Amino acid sequence: MAASRWQEVSEEVGRLCDALEKVPEACECGDAESHLEGGCRCCHGHASAGTISPGRPHCGERIEQLRADLALLCEDFKRAAGPFHKEATGEGRGQLRRELLLVAGDLSRMMAALEDLDRAVVGFQRTCSLSDMKGVKRHAAALLVHCRKVDAELARSPFDAAEMEPEE
Ligand SMILES: [Zn+2]
Ligand SMILES: [Zn+2]
Numbered sequence: 001m002a003a004s005r006w007q008e009v010s011e012e013v014g015r016l017c018d019a020l021e022k023v024p025e026a027c028e029c030g031d032a033e034s035h036l037e038g039g040c041r042c043c044h045g046h047a048s049a050g051t052i053s054p055g056r057p058h059c060g061e062r063i064e065q066l067r068a069d070l071a072l073l074c075e076d077f078k079r080a081a082g083p084f085h086k087e088a089t090g091e092g093r094g095q096l097r098r099e100l101l102l103v104a105g106d107l108s109r110m111m112a113a114l115e116d117l118d119r120a121v122v123g124f125q126r127t128c129s130l131s132d133m134k135g136v137k138r139h140a141a142a143l144l145v146h147c148r149k150v151d152a153e154l155a156r157s158p159f160d161a162a163e164m165e166p167e168e
Contacts, residue, residue, distance in 0.1 A: 004161045009070055013110075016059070019038070021140065025134065029041040063114065063117060076164040084100075085100055106149045107150060120139050
């Protein structure tokens with residue numbers, strides 16, 4: 001079976017945040033765009049510049065894509081969680097409701113973190129400053145934390161993330 005949409009989003013968040021974490025903090029050459037990909041002049045020879053990913057779209061485009069995917073995923077989640085919750089009966093129901101609310105909450109925190117990250121990346125692209133890069137790293141870390149929370153919540157919950165599969 002194909003990986004669920006959540007799995008794809010979760011893996012891409014992991015890759016993006018991992019790449020951003022490895023980007024050196026300071027860029028002296030001022031080429032912010034290349035720096036984000038780990039390939040600017042002053043990054044060259046950096047031990048940590050293992051972030052160039054040939055064939056992958058650039059950071060800004062990846063965030064853009066993630067945003068679209070995450071928005072769709074939230075829609076799918078709402079659509080799938082409603083009936084799932086209705087079918088649950090008895091004691092499990094309150095528990096399930098809490099779990100679904102947790103997931104919904106962390107999904108929307110992911111959306112917010114992604115917005116913050118996007119703003120920070122745009123800011124860094126403009127200024128190429130150390131403080132903006134720190135913002136990028138901080139927001140990427142926050143995004144990853146919320147993403148891992150959703151991972152854990154979905155793994156624990158009887159709710160099947162595959163239910164979020166879009167109807168073809
Ligand atoms: Zn540089
Ligand atoms: Zn660089």
